[in-house]
Amino acid sequence: MAAEHPGYVWWKGELVAWNEATVHVTDLAWSAVGAVFEGIRGYWSAEREELLIFRLAEHLDRLQGSTRLVRLPMPYSTDELAQSISALIRENECREDTYIFPFVYGSSAAARFDPRKLESETLIRTTPMASHLGTGFSQHAKVSTWTRISDSVMPPRIKNISNYRNGQLATHEVKLDGYDVALMLNPQGKVSEAPGACVAFVRGGKLITPDVTSGILESITRDAVITLARDVLGIEVVERAVDRTELYLADEVFTCGTAAEITPLISVDKYPVGDGGIGPVTKALESALLGIVRGTDDRYAHWLTPVDATASVAAH
Ligand SMILES: Cc1ncc(COP(=O)(O)O)c(C=O)c1O
Incomplete structure (x- = not known):
C-alpha cells in the first residue's frame, strides 16, 4: 500500500523525515492564530518528466508580504524558499499533480502580544492534488x-x-x-x-x-x-x-x-x-x-x- 503521506517536510531550514517533524501538544492554539501561508500548485508533465510549479515566485513574494503585514520575522528569501521547495519535491518524488503548502507560524507563544519579540518557524509540505481543469467539474x-x-x-x-x-x-x-x-x-x-x-x-x-x-x-x-x-x-x-x-x-x-x-x-x-x-x-x-x-x-x-x-x- 502506498504511504499516506510523503517522506519529508521542510522545517526549520532543512528536510525532516515526516515522523520526526513534531511539536509539543502545548504549542497548539496560539502558534497558528498568527500564522500565514501559501497554496501553490505543481502540475505533472509526463512528457517532460517534470513537475511544473505555477507562478512560484509570485506565491513566494505574496508570502513575504503576508509575513510583513502580520509582523512575523521571515529569515528566508524568495530564492531560498524556492530552492527548499525544489529539494522537497525531489526528495518526496512528486510525480503527480501536487499541492505545495508553505506555512509560517509564531513559534514563541510567550511573545504572541509583543511584536518586538515575535519568533517564527517555516514549514513546507507537499500533498497530491489532481487537477480538474477541463473535466466538466462544476x-x-x-x-x-x-x-x-x-x-x-x-x-x-x-x-x-x-x-x-x-x-x-x-x-x-x-x-x-x-x-x-x-x-x-x-x-x-x-x-x-x-x-x-x-x-x-x-x-x-x-x-x-x-x-x-x-x-x-x-x-x-x-x-x-x-x-x-x-x-x-x-x-x-x-x-x-x-x-x-x-x-x-x-x-x-x-x-x-x-x-x-x-x-x-x-x-x-x-x-x-x-x-x-x-x-x-x-x-x-x-x-x-x-x-x-x-x-x-x-x-x-x-x-x-x-x-x-x-x-x-x-x-x-
Ligand atoms: C480566500 C481566498 N481567495 C482567493 C484565493 C485564490 O488565490 P490564488 O489564486 O492566489 O490561489 C484563495 C486561495 O486559493 C483564497 O484562499
Whole structure:
C-alpha cells in the first residue's frame, strides 16, 4: 500500500523525515492564530518528466508580504524558499499533480502580544492534488449569510490563517444547506469572494470580477485569468464593485484560485447560470490555462518553474 503521506517536510531550514517533524501538544492554539501561508500548485508533465510549479515566485513574494503585514520575522528569501521547495519535491518524488503548502507560524507563544519579540518557524509540505481543469467539474453556489471580513477587521488581501475561520463558517452553512460552495458579501453588501477562491462572471460579453478593495485575496489565479481573458480571448475585463443580483443575471459565473483552478458555477442561490451548463468563455479559459500549466502551450512558459522530480538530491 502506498504511504499516506510523503517522506519529508521542510522545517526549520532543512528536510525532516515526516515522523520526526513534531511539536509539543502545548504549542497548539496560539502558534497558528498568527500564522500565514501559501497554496501553490505543481502540475505533472509526463512528457517532460517534470513537475511544473505555477507562478512560484509570485506565491513566494505574496508570502513575504503576508509575513510583513502580520509582523512575523521571515529569515528566508524568495530564492531560498524556492530552492527548499525544489529539494522537497525531489526528495518526496512528486510525480503527480501536487499541492505545495508553505506555512509560517509564531513559534514563541510567550511573545504572541509583543511584536518586538515575535519568533517564527517555516514549514513546507507537499500533498497530491489532481487537477480538474477541463473535466466538466462544476458547482452549485449559495450566498452565505456570513459577511466577509474587511480590511478594518483582518486583512483579506493576504493568506492569514485566521481569515479562514470566516470562510469556514460560510462553507459549513452552505454545505449543510446542500450547496457545494459559499459566496460571501462584504460589509457594503457587494460580492467579495468564495472562502478559498475569487469569483468572476460574464455578462454582455465582458468578464467582470470584484476589484481588490472588495475584501478579496490578491489572487494569483485571478490575475492569470484576467491576463488570459484579455490577451488570449480578446475580451474586455472589468474589475469593480459587484452586486449580488448581477450573479443571478450573468451568462457565466466561475470561481478561480489555486485549489479551485477555474471552477464553473452552474447555479447561484438556485438561479441557473445561463442555460445551466458550462459557458463558452469559461470553457475557453479552462482550456487556455490547462495548456499553460501542463507545459503544452509555451506562451506563458515564464509562469512555470520546472522541477525534475527524479533528480537525485544533494546530501543534506
Ligand atoms: C480566500 C481566498 N481567495 C482567493 C484565493 C485564490 O488565490 P490564488 O489564486 O492566489 O490561489 C484563495 C486561495 O486559493 C483564497 O484562499
